[in-house]
Amino acid sequence: MSSWPEGGTRSVEQHAAAVAELVRPTGTETVPLAGASDRVLAGDLTAGLALPPFDNSAMDGYAVRAAELAGASDTHPVELPVAADIPAGRTDVPPLAPGTVARIMTGAPVPAGADAVVPVERTDGGTGRVRISAQPQPGAFVRRAGEDAAAGAVVLTAGTVLGAPQIGLAAAVGRPGLTVHRRPHVLVLSTGSELVAPGEELAPGQIYESNGTMLAVAVREAGATAEQLSFVPDDVDRFRAVLAERAGDGVDLVLTSGGVSAGAYEVVKDAMLGHGVAFGKVAMQPGGPQGCGRLELGGTSVAVVTLPGNPVSSLVSFEVFVRPALRAAMGRPDPGRPVVTARLDGALTSVPGRRQFRRGILDAVAGTVAEVGSTGSHLIAALARADCLIDIPAETTAVADGERVSIVLLGG
Ligand code: AMP
Ligand code: MG
Numbered sequence: 349m350s351s352w353p354e355g356g357t358r359s360v361e362q363h364a365a366a367v368a369e370l371v372r373p374t375g376t377e378t379v380p381l382a383g384a385s386d387r388v389l390a391g392d393l394t395a396g397l398a399l400p401p402f403d404n405s406a407m408d409g410y411a412v413r414a415a416e417l418a419g420a421s422d423t424h425p426v427e428l429p430v431a432a433d434i435p436a437g438r439t440d441v442p443p444l445a446p447g448t449v450a451r452i453m454t455g456a457p458v459p460a461g462a463d464a465v466v467p468v469e470r471t472d473g474g475t476g477r478v479r480i481s482a483q484p485q486p487g488a489f490v491r492r493a494g495e496d497a498a499a500g501a502v503v504l505t506a507g508t509v510l511g512a513p514q515i516g517l518a519a520a521v522g523r524p525g526l527t528v529h530r531r532p533h534v535l536v537l538s539t540g541s542e543l544v545a546p547g548e549e550l551a552p553g554q555i556y557e558s559n560g561t562m563l564a565v566a567v568r569e570a571g572a573t574a575e576q577l578s579f580v581p582d583d584v585d586r587f588r589a590v591l592a593e594r595a596g597d598g599v600d601l602v603l604t605s606g607g608v609s610a611g612a613y614e615v616v617k618d619a620m621l622g623h624g625v626a627f628g629k630v631a632m633q634p635g636g637p638q639g640c641g642r643l644e645l646g647g648t649s650v651a652v653v654t655l656p657g658n659p660v661s662s663l664v665s666f667e668v669f670v671r672p673a674l675r676a677a678m679g680r681p682d683p684g685r686p687v688v689t690a691r692l693d694g695a696l697t698s699v700p701g702r703r704q705f706r707r708g709i710l711d712a713v714a715g716t717v718a719e720v721g722s723t724g725s726h727l728i729a730a731l732a733r734a735d736c737l738i739d740i741p742a743e744t745t746a747v748a749d750g751e752r753v754s755i756v757l758l759g760g
Contacts, residue, residue, distance in 0.1 A: 349683075350459065351626050352627070352628030352629075353484045353625075354648050355543050356569055356629055356632050357628065357629045357630070357633055358628060358629070358630050358631070358638075358700055359630070359703075359742075360630060360632050360668060360703050361637055363630045363640070363669060363750065364668065364669050364672065364673075366588065366640055366671045366672060367640050367653055367669040367673045368641065368654065368672065368676060369505070370601070370640055370651040370652075370673070371600060371601055371651055371670075371673040371674060371676070371677045372677060373441050373650075373676075373677050373678075373679070374529050374530040374531065374532050374600065374678050374679075375530050375532045375584055376390040376391075376527050376528065376529055376530060376531075377527070377528065378525045378526065378528075378662065379434075379525055379526060380524065380525045380640065381515050381518055381519055381523070381524065381525060381526065384429075384510045384515050384518070384525070384526045385510060385511065385512070385515065386509065386510065386511070386571060386676055387509075387510050387526070387528035387529065387571075387640065387681055388507060388508070388510070388526070388528055388529045388679040388681075389406065389504055389505070389506055389507065389508045389509075389514075389528060389713075390527045390528055391506050391525060392502045392504065392506050393451065393502065393503055393504040393505075393517075393521070393523070394500060394503070394516060394525065395497045395498070395499060395500065395501050395502075395503045395519055395521040395583075396499070396522055396523075397498040397499050397521060397522060397658055398489050398493050398494035398498055399494065399495075399497040399501040399503075399520060399521065399737050400492070400494070400496060401493060401494065402457050402458075402493050403457065403458040403490055403492055404454075404455050404456060404458060404490075404491050405452045405454055405455065405458055405465045405468040405490065405491070406451050406454065406465065406470070406487060406490065406491050406752055407454060407465055407489045408452070408454050408468050408491040409451075409452060409465050409466050409467040409469075409470070409471065409489065410430070410449040410450065410451055410461035410465065410466050410468070410471060410480065411434065411442050411444060411447065411449060411450040411458050411459055411464075411470045412428075412433045412444075412449045412462060412463075412464055412465070412488045412563060413444065413461065413462060413463060413464075413486065414463050414464040414468055414483070414484050414488070415484065415486075416428065416446075416447065416468070416481070417480055417482070417483045417484060418483060418541065419483060420480050420481060420482055420483045421481060421482070421483070421638065422481045423713075424617045425472075425480055425481045425610070426476065426479070426694060427445050427451045427477055427480075428447065428477065428478060428480065428692065429447070429448050429449070429450035429476070429477050429478045430448070430449055430450065430451050430474065430475055430476060430477060430478050431444065431449065431450055431507065432443055432444075432448075432450040432451070432455065433450070433451045433455040433457065433616050434450050434451065434452045434453065434563050435453045435456055436453050436454065436455035436456045436462055437455075437508070438718055441456075441462045442557060443458075443459055443460040444458060444459040444460065444461035444462045445461070446461070449462075449466075449478060449480070450462065450589060450729060451475065451478075452465060455481055458490050458726050459580065459728040460480055463486045463490070463685065464485065464486055464487060464488040464489065464490060465484070465486035465488060465489035465490055466480050466482055466484050466489075467489065467723065469750065470482035470574070473680070482606040486561060491707045495621070495740070496519075496616055500666070503517055503521060503626050504517065504518070506679075507681045509680065509681065509682075510528070512579040519535050525670050527606065528685045529678040529679035531571060531572050531678055532572040532573070532600035532601060532674050532677050532678060532679070532721075533572065533573045533574075533575070533598055533599055533600050533601075533604065534564075534572050534574045534575070534600065534601045534602070534603055534604050534674070535574075535575050535577060535595055535599050535601070535602045536560055536563045536564045536567065536574055536575065536576045536577065536604075536605075537560070537577045537579070537580065537587075537590060537595060537602065537603070537604050537605075537656070538557055538559045538560040538563075538579035538580075538604070538605045538606060538657075539579060539580055539581070539587060539604060539605065539606040539607040539616055540579065540581070540582060540583060540606045540607070540623055540657060541581040541582045541583075541613070542555055542625055543555065543556070543579050543581075544556055544557065545557055545579075545649075546558075546561075548603065551715070553643050558580050558728065559605040559655075559657065559661055559662045559663075560576050560577075560579055560605065561576065561607070562659065562662070562663060563576075563603055563605060563655070563662065563663070563666060564576040566604070566663065566666050566667075566671070567670075567674070570608055570670075570671045570674045570675055571675060571678060571680065572600075572674045572678065575594075575671075577594060578590075579591060580613075580615075582607060582613040582615040583613075583615065584615055584618045584619045587607075587615050587616070587619045588619050591619075591643070591645065592645060592652075594645070595645060595650045596645075596648075597648075597709060600651065600652055600677070601650075601651045601652070601653060601670075601674070602643065602650055602651065602653075602662065603652075603653055603655060603666075603670065604616050604652065604653075604654045605654075605655045605656070605662045606655050606656070606657030607654075607657065608637045608639050608654045608655075608656055608659075609636075609637040609656060610659075614655045616639070617639065617654075620639070620641070620652065620654070622646045623642045623643055624637050624642045624643050624644045624649055625641035625642075625643050625652050625654065625655070626639060626640065626641050629638035630705070631701060631703060631742055632668070632702055632703045632742075633699065633702045633703070633704045633706065633725075634656075634658060634660050634661035634664050634665075634705065634706070634723070634725035635656055635661040635662075635664050635665040635668070635705075635725075636656070636702070637655035637656050638653075638655070638656065638660075638665065638669070639652075639653070639756050640652060640653045640654065640669075642668065653670055656725075658725035659682060659725075659726065659728040659729050659731065660707070660724070660725040660726065660727055660730075661725040662723055662724075662730060663731060663760070664705050664737065667685070667705075667737065667758070671683075671685075672684050673675070680751075685756045685757055685758065686756075686757045687739070687754055687755070687756055687757070688754075688755060688757065689713075689718070689752045689753065689754055689755065690710055690715055690716055690752070690753060690755050691715060691716045691717040691748070691751065691752055691753075692710070692716070692717060692718075692738070692747050692748075692749060692750065692752075692753050693714075693716040693717060693750075694718055694749055695746070695748050695749045696719060696721060696740070696743055696746070696747050697745060697746045697747075698740045698744055698745055698746070698747070699716045699745075700742070700745050701741065701742055701743075702742055703739070703740065703741060703742040704723070704739075704740040704741075705737040705738070705739055705756070706718060706723070706737065706738040706740060707719065707720050707727075707730055707731055707733075707734035707736075707737065707738070708734055708735070708736045708737065708738040708755060709733065709734060709735055709736070710735055710736045710757070711754060717736060717755050719738060719755060720733050720734050721733075721734075734741055734758065735757070735758055735759055736755040736756055736757050736758055737756040737758065738753050738754075738755050739753070739754045739755065739756055
C-alpha cells in the first residue's frame with residue numbers, strides 16, 4: 349500500500365497495515381543460551397534426552413528394596429548392611445544386592461534392584477550398617493526417568509518468548525544455544541534545524557533533540573536493535589546523503605522524525621516524495637501527518653516510516669504503528685500492548701473524525717484512568733508521567749465521567 353486513499357486520509361488501521369506490510373519477518377539466528385533472554389524461539393525444541401535422564405534419589409538417605417523393610421518403625425527398626433555409597437555424579441553404580449541397602453545422595457542414580465529411598469532422617473545414619481525406622485512405599489523418593497519430559501518430546505514450541513525457566517530447560521536438555529528470530533535493525537534519524545544535542549548550549553530559538561534518543565530506546569524496548577544517527581538540519585541534500593551512506597544492508601527499517609507536515613522546509617517529505625514513500629494524513633491525534641514506504645536508494649530500497657516531529661506525536665505513532673510491526677516481524681506472539689478498560693476519572697471531549705490517544709494514568713486498584721496533560725502534542729513532561737494511552741474512537745465526541753474507556757498499557 350504505497351499511496352494514500354482518495355481524499356488524503358488513512359484510518360489508523362489502514363496505516364498500521366501499511367507499516368506492518370513494510371517490516372518483513374526477520375530470519376533466524378542461533379544464539380548462546382545466555383543471550384537468548386526475551387528472544388522468540390524460531391522452531392520447536394525437542395528434548396534429546398529424557399528429563400530426568402535416569403532414576404535418581406529425591407533425598408539424602410538409603411536406596412532400599414521396600415519389601416525388605418516390611419514392618420519397620422521407630423520401635424522396631426530394621427538393620428541392614430550398607431553395601432555401597434552413591435554420591436551425586438557417580439557413574440559406576442553397582443546393582444543393589446538383596447538384603448543390602450546403599451547410602452545415596454540427592455540426585456544420585458538409584459541402583460538397579462532398589463525401588464525406594466528412605467530419607468536419612470528416618471535412620472540412624474549408619475555407614476557400615478544402618479537402622480531404618482520406616483517402611484517406604486515402593487517408589488518413595490525416587491525421581492523417575494522421563495517423568496518431567498520424555499526423550500523426543502517437544503518441550504518448547506516455536507513462538508515461545510524465552511525467559512529464565514525456558515532457557516534453564518534448554519540447558520537441562522543439553523542445548524548450548526537456541527535458534528531464535530533475528531531482531532530487526534532500525535536506523536533512527538531525527539530532523540530539524542532547531543535541534544541541539546543535550547549537554548550543549550542552546551541559542552534562542554533552539555531546543556534539545558529528544559525524539560532520536562526516545563525512539564531508539566523505544567525500539568530497543570520493543571526488542572529490536574537501534575542505531576541512532578546524528579540528527580540532521582532541514583537540508584534535503586544532507587538528509588539524503590546520510591541515508592545514502594547509512595541505510596544499506598542489514599537495515600530492516602529507517603525511522604525518521606520531523607519534517608512530514610504541511611509547512612515549508614519539510615525535509616523528510618521533500619527528500620522522499622516520489623521516491624517510493626507516500627505521505628498523508630492519518631485520522632488520529634496526536635500523529636496526524638505520517639508517511640511510509642520503501643525508499644529507493646540507488647539500486648536498492650529500504651523500508652521507511654516517517655514519524656511526525658512533535659515528541660508526543662512521535663512516540664504515540666511509534667506505539668500505534670511501529671512497535672507492533674517490529675514485534676510481529678520478530679515472531680512475537682504478543683505484538684500489541686495489553687488493552688484493558690477502565691472508568692474515566694473526569695470527563696473529556698474529542699474532535700470527531702479522529703481517533704485520539706490521550707495520555708493517562710491508571711489507578712489499577714480503583715479501576716479508573718485519569719487524563720494527564722491535555723491534547724498538546726508537545727507536552728513531553730505529561731507523556732513521561734503517563735502509564736497508558738486512552739483510546740478514544742474516531743466517532744466519539746464526548747466521554748462522561750465514570751464512562752468505560754479502552755486503554756493501552758504502556759508498561760506491558
Ligand atoms: P516538525 O514535524 O519537524 O514540523 O516538528 C514539529 C515540532 O516538533 C516542532 O515544534 C519541532 O521543534 C519539534 N521537534 C521536531 N523534531 C524534534 C526532535 N527530534 N526533538 C524534539 N522536538 C522535535
Ligand atoms: Mg522539523
